[in-house]
Amino acid sequence: GTPAPKSPTGASYATPPAANAQQGAYLTTSAGTRLRDTDHSLKAGPRGPILMQDHHFREKITHFDHERIPERVVHARGAGAHGVFTSYGTASALTRARFLQKDVETQVFVRFSTVLGSRGSADTVRDTRGFATKFYTEEGNFDLVGNNMPVFFIQDAIKFPDIVHAAKWHPDREIPQAQSAHDTFWDFVSLHTEAQHHTIWNMSDRGIPRSYRMMEGFGVHTFRLVNEAGETVLVKFHWKPKLGVHSLTWEEAQLAGGVDPDFHRRDLYDAIEAGAFPEWELGVQVFPDTPEETFAGIDLLDPTKIVPEELAEVQPIGRMVLNRTPTNFFAESEQVAFHLGQLPPGIDVTNDPLLQGRLFSYLDTQLTRLAGPNFNQIPINRPHVPVNDMLRDGFHQQAVHAGVAPYRPNSLDEGNPSVDKKDGFVDVPVRIAEAPKIRQNPVSFDDHFSQARLFWLSMSPVEQEHIIRAYSFELGKCYEQAIKERQLRCLARIDPVLCSSVAEALGLPVPAPDGPIAEVTGSPALSQIGHEWPAD
Numbered sequence: 001g002t003p004a005p006k007s008p009t010g011a012s013y014a015t016p017p018a019a020n021a022q023q024g025a026y027l028t029t030s031a032g033t034r035l036r037d038t039d040h041s042l043k044a045g046p047r048g049p050i051l052m053q054d055h056h057f058r059e060k061i062t063h064f065d066h067e068r069i070p071e072r073v074v075h076a077r078g079a080g081a082h083g084v085f086t087s088y089g090t091a092s093a094l095t096r097a098r099f100l101q102k103d104v105e106t107q108v109f110v111r112f113s114t115v116l117g118s119r120g121s122a123d124t125v126r127d128t129r130g131f132a133t134k135f136y137t138e139e140g141n142f143d144l145v146g147n148n149m150p151v152f153f154i155q156d157a158i159k160f161p162d163i164v165h166a167a168k169w170h171p172d173r174e175i176p177q178a179q180s181a182h183d184t185f186w187d188f189v190s191l192h193t194e195a196q197h198h199t200i201w202n203m204s205d206r207g208i209p210r211s212y213r214m215m216e217g218f219g220v221h222t223f224r225l226v227n228e229a230g231e232t233v234l235v236k237f238h239w240k241p242k243l244g245v246h247s248l249t250w251e252e253a254q255l256a257g258g259v260d261p262d263f264h265r266r267d268l269y270d271a272i273e274a275g276a277f278p279e280w281e282l283g284v285q286v287f288p289d290t291p292e293e294t295f296a297g298i299d300l301l302d303p304t305k306i307v308p309e310e311l312a313e314v315q316p317i318g319r320m321v322l323n324r325t326p327t328n329f330f331a332e333s334e335q336v337a338f339h340l341g342q343l344p345p346g347i348d349v350t351n352d353p354l355l356q357g358r359l360f361s362y363l364d365t366q367l368t369r370l371a372g373p374n375f376n377q378i379p380i381n382r383p384h385v386p387v388n389d390m391l392r393d394g395f396h397q398q399a400v401h402a403g404v405a406p407y408r409p410n411s412l413d414e415g416n417p418s419v420d421k422k423d424g425f426v427d428v429p430v431r432i433a434e435a436p437k438i439r440q441n442p443v444s445f446d447d448h449f450s451q452a453r454l455f456w457l458s459m460s461p462v463e464q465e466h467i468i469r470a471y472s473f474e475l476g477k478c479y480e481q482a483i484k485e486r487q488l489r490c491l492a493r494i495d496p497v498l499c500s501s502v503a504e505a506l507g508l509p510v511p512a513p514d515g516p517i518a519e520v521t522g523s524p525a526l527s528q529i530g531h532e533w534p535a536d
């Protein structure tokens with residue numbers, strides 16, 4: 001196994017022991033009674049019916065009948081691995097988080113996933129990929145729940161059920177299982193045009209990664225770091241794969257998906273077992289924490305926008321190596337529960353309305369998926385530090401809590417836990433603008449096309465060709481002509497060549513755009529990005 005990671009204080013954070021199971025030499029019931037036979041049910045004579053009193057039969061069948069739990073409502077298909085994160089210490093001036101101080105090693109568990117398909121769907125479909133990392137830090141767990149694309153479809157979490165209903169299967173025939181090739185998806189993204197930027201990333205080769213080992217990861221939202229002195233900066237997190245970013249071609253994806261629907265899962269496990277440990281560098285783009293929360297004219301609270309790396313370099317802060325496959329898929333990859341609110345002192349959230357909604361959703365869904373409020377007691381979710389909370393009882397409670405007064409302060413129990421004013425979690429006292437309560441976005445959120453155009457312009461000719469073919473194939477699967485036409489009008493706002501090429505492939509007239517062709521807005525430097533590719 002992996003050696004227990006070190007901390008600056010020399011303490012060790014070994015994985016907690018698994019629940020009692022597979023001990024002793026003899027087969028037993030779940031209550032520990034040794035069995036003489038497990039192959040024959042207890043019957044009224046060799047040819048008779050099974051007797052109700054056969055407890056072993058009933059326990060064995062009942063347990064089997066209840067083996068499945070609900071799959072995740074999104075990101076159901078995935079695979080995980082264990083590893084180690086080593087911090088360079090380059091972020092130590094920005095954050096007090098101890099796992100980001102120099103040379104600290106922290107155990108991690110990472111789960112990669114597709115978004116749309118069911119648990120048994122193919123790995124190789126065109127989709128966004130999840131990239132979720134649980135750092136078992138010496139100050140409690142930190143979950144960085146990101147994707148392999150740096151932007152998201154929507155700006156406000158209240159639309160998440162809507163985009164997922166539109167992007168998952170049609171409710172009547174439950175097709176397609178796992179691809180964005182259908183009417184409701186294109187209906188949504190052409191009507192909710194903030195989704196156009198994420199959609200063009202999906203239609204690019206990033207939508208069909210070659211391997212989990214060859215994907216970037218992005219925290220997407222802007223986070224706030226706070227250091228010992230209470231000073232803050234805004235950051236975006238990036239994972240950079242050591243092997244570089246590579247994709248399948250569409251034809252390869254079709255073949256691999258047919259021959260081996262487990263293509264990415266197998267690749268991850270085989271690589272680790274062969275000792276070719278997947279590796280990423282974690283980096284941050286750093287922005288001053290100004291009241292406007294913008295950088296180079298880009299709204300840092302808008303999750304449909306990137307900050308180009310040409311304008312804010314990604315500064316490496318640590319390195320992650322995945323070096324151990326799970327022992328049991330269900331216990332680890334299936335039962336792992338990530339949550340953006342699990343933050344160590346030194347990292348805090350911002351007011352990005354997508355992030356804010358996610359803070360509610362994950363805990364809420366896990367209450368159903370993992371049947372009750374005690375899922376942080378499951379081994380894969382347990383922090384590697386002492387826990388002393390005042391949460392009690394509930395389904396699947398494993399702890400035997402002592403004492404009579406689970407509140408503090410109290411005068412009855414000895415040694416009731418103290419709060420830690422020095423090293424406890426820091427809620428950064430960000431000033432909230434004096435503003436009316438309102439259901440409305442900032443005006444800057446109205447720009448839906450400029451960065452989709454920026455992305456298109458930054459592509460090489462062969463990548464542009466792949467994008468054209470992807471839109472043509474996926475839109476070609478729509479039944480409704482009006483939806484194809486509306487999406488073509490969106491493409492016309494991104495780029496005339498993109499629009500006319502897709503229109504031609506679909507056999508439809510080239511439409512006029514619904515609005516002006518996007519300008520790349522923000523800092524003047526933005527308009528310098530792209531355009532540079534020589535013709536073939």
Ligand code: HEM
Nearest residue numbers: 072075111130131132145146147152157160220357361365
């Ligand atoms: C699951 C990423 C937006 C709700 C996941 C997972 C990832 C992810 C990686 C899979 C975690 C795992 O492997 O267990 C993202 C990113 C988002 C985003 C990067 C935007 C930047 C949202 C929003 C909501 C949401 C806006 C809801 C308001 C969920 C839910 C799950 C999930 C309910 C299933 C969690 C579980 O069953 O444990 N997301 N997501 N996500 N996401 Fe998101």
